[in-house]
Amino acid sequence: MGHKKRNKEDMAGSFDLSSLTPLAPESMKPEIRRDPVTGNWVIIAPERAKRPSDRRAKPAPQPVILCPFCEGHEDQTPPEILAYRSPGSRANEKGWRVRVVPNKFPALEKNREPRDFTQGIYQKIDGAGAHEIIIECPHHETSMARLSEKNVGEVLSAYRERLIELKTDRRLAYGLIFKNEGEIGGASLEHSHSQLVGLPMVPAAVQAELDGARKFFETTGRCIYCEILTEEFLSALEVFGTAGFIAFIPYAARFPFETWILPRHHGSHFEEIQNAAIQELASALKTIVTKLELGLNQPPYNYVLHTAPFEAHSLPHYHWHIEITPRLTHLAGFELGSGLYINPVPPELAATFLRQVDPPERALRSRTPG
Amino acid sequence: MGHKKRNKEDMAGSFDLSSLTPLAPESMKPEIRRDPVTGNWVIIAPERAKRPSDRRAKPAPQPVILCPFCEGHEDQTPPEILAYRSPGSRANEKGWRVRVVPNKFPALEKNREPRDFTQGIYQKIDGAGAHEIIIECPHHETSMARLSEKNVGEVLSAYRERLIELKTDRRLAYGLIFKNEGEIGGASLEHSHSQLVGLPMVPAAVQAELDGARKFFETTGRCIYCEILTEEFLSALEVFGTAGFIAFIPYAARFPFETWILPRHHGSHFEEIQNAAIQELASALKTIVTKLELGLNQPPYNYVLHTAPFEAHSLPHYHWHIEITPRLTHLAGFELGSGLYINPVPPELAATFLRQVDPPERALRSRTPG
Numbered sequence: 214m215g216h217k218k219r220n221k222e223d224m225a226g227s228f229d230l231s232s233l234t235p236l237a238p239e240s241m242k243p244e245i246r247r248d249p250v251t252g253n254w255v256i257i258a259p260e261r262a263k264r265p266s267d268r269r270a271k272p273a274p275q276p277v278i279l280c281p282f283c284e285g286h287e288d289q290t291p292p293e294i295l296a297y298r299s300p301g302s303r304a305n306e307k308g309w310r311v312r313v314v315p316n317k318f319p320a321l322e323k324n325r326e327p328r329d330f331t332q333g334i335y336q337k338i339d340g341a342g343a344h345e346i347i348i349e350c351p352h353h354e355t356s357m358a359r360l361s362e363k364n365v366g367e368v369l370s371a372y373r374e375r376l377i378e379l380k381t382d383r384r385l386a387y388g389l390i391f392k393n394e395g396e397i398g399g400a401s402l403e404h405s406h407s408q409l410v411g412l413p414m415v416p417a418a419v420q421a422e423l424d425g426a427r428k429f430f431e432t433t434g435r436c437i438y439c440e441i442l443t444e445e446f447l448s449a450l451e452v453f454g455t456a457g458f459i460a461f462i463p464y465a466a467r468f469p470f471e472t473w474i475l476p477r478h479h480g481s482h483f484e485e486i487q488n489a490a491i492q493e494l495a496s497a498l499k500t501i502v503t504k505l506e507l508g509l510n511q512p513p514y515n516y517v518l519h520t521a522p523f524e525a526h527s528l529p530h531y532h533w534h535i536e537i538t539p540r541l542t543h544l545a546g547f548e549l550g551s552g553l554y555i556n557p558v559p560p561e562l563a564a565t566f567l568r569q570v571d572p573p574e575r576a577l578r579s580r581t582p583g
Numbered sequence: 584m585g586h587k588k589r590n591k592e593d594m595a596g597s598f599d600l601s602s603l604t605p606l607a608p609e610s611m612k613p614e615i616r617r618d619p620v621t622g623n624w625v626i627i628a629p630e631r632a633k634r635p636s637d638r639r640a641k642p643a644p645q646p647v648i649l650c651p652f653c654e655g656h657e658d659q660t661p662p663e664i665l666a667y668r669s670p671g672s673r674a675n676e677k678g679w680r681v682r683v684v685p686n687k688f689p690a691l692e693k694n695r696e697p698r699d700f701t702q703g704i705y706q707k708i709d710g711a712g713a714h715e716i717i718i719e720c721p722h723h724e725t726s727m728a729r730l731s732e733k734n735v736g737e738v739l740s741a742y743r744e745r746l747i748e749l750k751t752d753r754r755l756a757y758g759l760i761f762k763n764e765g766e767i768g769g770a771s772l773e774h775s776h777s778q779l780v781g782l783p784m785v786p787a788a789v790q791a792e793l794d795g796a797r798k799f800f801e802t803t804g805r806c807i808y809c810e811i812l813t814e815e816f817l818s819a820l821e822v823f824g825t826a827g828f829i830a831f832i833p834y835a836a837r838f839p840f841e842t843w844i845l846p847r848h849h850g851s852h853f854e855e856i857q858n859a860a861i862q863e864l865a866s867a868l869k870t871i872v873t874k875l876e877l878g879l880n881q882p883p884y885n886y887v888l889h890t891a892p893f894e895a896h897s898l899p900h901y902h903w904h905i906e907i908t909p910r911l912t913h914l915a916g917f918e919l920g921s922g923l924y925i926n927p928v929p930p931e932l933a934a935t936f937l938r939q940v941d942p943p944e945r946a947l948r949s950r951t952p953g
Contacts, residue, residue, distance in 0.1 A: 228879040228911060230839060230927055233936070241929060248835040250795040250807050254923050255835040261927035320917075320925050334799075334810055335834050391916030399915020410917060418922030425620040429704075437620050440704055464705050465618040465625040469600060509598040517920030536920070541598060544914050545769020546761030547690075547780060550887030550906070552788030553624050555690050557600055557631035559611060566603070 230262040243340025264318035277353045282404035284351035290314040311367045312348045319344035327413035343411030355403045358503040366495035376484040380523045385411040395513025415522045430530030438532030449561045458497045462560040469558035474535045481528035483520040508570035512539040600632040613710025634688035647723045652774035654721035660684040681737045682718040689714035697783035713781030725773045728873040736865035746854040750893045755781040765883025767910045785892045800900030808902030819931045828867045832930040839928035844905045851898035853890040878940035882909040
C-alpha cells in the first residue's frame with residue numbers, strides 16, 4: 214500500500230503532452246471548432262502541446278539563467294512587438310521596462326485568414342488571430358504585487374496600446390487580456406507576465422455579459438454595472454475605493470475572494486482610458502494583488518480585463534472592468550457538468566476579510582524604482 | 584533566491600479555507616445567488632469550507648485507517664440512504680458493496696424549501712436540494728479502473744435508483760451525477776466515489792445542450808446526438824464500440840482526450856436504462872477509464888452523466904450520455920474570461936492514441952469479485 218500510494222502521489226498525471234508532438238502531422242495548424250450541440254467554440258492548438266508542460270507531477274524548477282523573459286535573454290523570444298525602453302536602447306536588446314512579444318506557442322496564428330469550413334453538422338474556422346505575451350518587468354520577479362505602481366502602470370499602458378493596434382486588424386473581433394499566476398492558475402513560466410489573445414469572434418462569456426447588460430438597459434435605461442456601484446448594493450461588498458475606482462466582491466462571486474475593479478465613471482472600452490486613470494488603476498490593482506498575496510498566502514490567481522468588442526462604439530449599457538479570481542478551489546465535475554460554481558466563502562465575509570488585510574509597506578517592498 | 588523559491592513552491596496557496604469558519608455566522612446557510620449581469624447561478628455554501636481542504640501545498644496523506652468511506656467506518660458518515668448489501672447485513676454496518684450517504688459537507692440542503700428572495704438587482708434562492716455520495720466499493724480502492732465490471736454495474740444501478748427516487752421530490756428540477764478523480768480533478772478523499780447533486784433548477788450547461796439539441800431537431804427532425812453517431816461523422820473520432828454503446832472523442836473536445844460514451848439507441852433519460860444495458864455500459868466505462876489510466880499515467884479526471892431534466896417526458900431531441908474529461912491542462916484566465924477552451928490535442932489524434940492503448944488484463948487486475 215505504501216508503495217502504491219507513493220506512486221500515485223508522485224507520478225499521477227505526469228503524462229507529458231509534448232510526447233504526442235511526433236504523432237501530429239507537421240501541417241496541423243490551429244483551428245477553432247464549433248460544438249454541434251451547444252455552439253460553443255473550442256481552439257484546437259497542437260503547437261501548445263510543445264510548451265513547458267501544463268501538467269507535471271511537480272512544477273519544473275526554473276533557474277533564472279534559463280528564464281526566456283529575463284533581461285539579456287531577448288533572443289529567446291520571438292522579436293518584440295512593443296517595448297518601453299531607456300533612451301538609446303535598441304529593440305530586442307537590454308534596456309526595456311515592459312516588453313510585448315508574440316507567444317512562442319500560439320493558440321492562434323497572426324498571418325492567417327479566418328476561413329470558415331462546414332462539413333455537415335461540423336463547422337470550423339482556421340485558427341487565425343493573435344497571441345501575445347506582455348513581459349511585465351526585466352528582472353526575474355514572480356509576483357505582480359512586488360512591482361512598483363509605475364511599473365504596473367506601464368503594463369496597463371501596454372494593454373491599451375496593443376488593444377488600439379489590434380483593433381485595426383480587420384480579422385479580429387475581440388482582444389482578451391488576462392494574467393495567470395501560479396501553476397494552478399495556469400502559468401507555465403513564473404516570470405511575471407500577462408497575455409493577449411486576439412480572437413476572430415466575440416467569445417461566449419463576453420457575449421453573455423453584453424446580452425445581460427443590454428437587456429437590463431432596455432428595461433431600465435440604466436447600466437447594470439453603474440447600478441452595482443450604488444451604495445445600496447455595494448456597501449457590504451466593498452473592499453476599498455479610490456477617487457476613480459472601486460474594488461469589491463461581486464454578489465454572486467464564483468470563487469472565494471473573487472474581486473472586481475470597476476471605474477466609477479461609465480465607459481465601455483478600456484483602451485479609451487486616460488493616463489491619470491491608468492496610474493490610479495495601477496495603484497488599485499497593486500493593492501488588490503498585494504492583499505491577496507498577504508491575506509491568502511500567495512494564492513494562484515487569474516485576472517481578466519473585460520472590455521467591449523472591437524467593432525462596438527461607446528456602449529451605454531456595458532462597463533469595462535477587471536475580474537480577479539484567486540484559485541483556492543478546484544473546478545471539478547460539478548462545475549464542468551452544470552456550468553454553476555460552488556463558492557464556500559460568502560461574498561460579504563470575503564469583503565470583510567480583505568478590508569482587514571492591511572499591506573504593510575515592508576512586506577512586499579517594490580523592487581523596481583517608482 | 585533558493586530560499587524564496589522553496590518558500591514559493593512549498594507554501595504558495597496553502598491558505599486553509601476552514602480557518603474562515605469562525606468568522607462565519609452560525610446561521611449562514613447555503614444559498615443560490617444569481618449574477619445580476621449574466622443571470623448565471625452560483626452556490627454559496629459555507630459548510631463546504633469545513634471539508635478536507637480544497638487547496639493545500641500537498642494533498643494530505645490519508646491513512647486507510649482514517650478513511651470514512653471504508654467498510655467498518657460506517658459511523659463516520661451520515662446514515663446511509665441506499666446500500667447494496669449481503670443478505671442478513673444491517674444498515675450502517677459492514678456487508679455492503681455500494682453505499683449511498685448524504686454528503687457531510689453539503690452544497691445544498693435536503694430539508695429546506697427553495698424560497699426566492701429579490702432585493703433590487705439581486706436575487707437569491709435558499710440553498711435547497713440534495714447532495715449525496717455514492718461510495719463505490721467497501722475496500723480502500725482509489726481507482727474505478729480497478730473495480731470489477733459487476734461492481735461498476737452496481738454503481739450505475741445506484742445512480743439509476745437515486746435519480747428515480749429524487750425525481751419524486753417536487754423541490755428538485757435536476758439530478759447531476761459526477762465523479763472527481765485525483766486532486767486536480769477536485770477529489771478531497773481518494774477512496775473511489777461519485778456524487779449526486781439535486782438542484783432546484785436546470786443548470787445552465789444542461790440547458791445549453793437542451794436548447795441546441797432542440798434547435799437542431801426543429802430544423803431537421805433529427806436528434807443531433809444520433810447524427811454524431813453516424814459513420815460519416817464518427818469514423819475518425821471513434822475509440823471503440825460495443826453492441827449498444829460507442830465511445831468517441833467529440834469533434835470540439837474541450838480537454839485533451841475528452842471522451843464521451845453514448846448509447847446507440849436513442850433515449851433522453853438515463854434512469855430508464857435496462858439491466859442488460861447497465862452491465863454493457865459498466866464494461867464500456869471501465870474500459871475507458873482503464874485506457875486513460877494506462878495511456879495517460881493515472882490522470883486526474885472528471886466524468887459527468889448528462890441526462891434530461893426530471894420534469895421532461897421522453898425527448899426526441901435529447902440523448903443521455905457520459906462525458907469523461909481528463910484534466911491534463913489547467914483552466915486559466917483565458918478559459919475563465921472567454922468561456923472558450925484551448926485543447927492542444929487534436930480530437931482525431933486523441934482517438935488514434937486511445938484506440939491503441941490496449942489494457943492488458945494483468946495491468947489493472949480487478950480486486951473485487953465478478
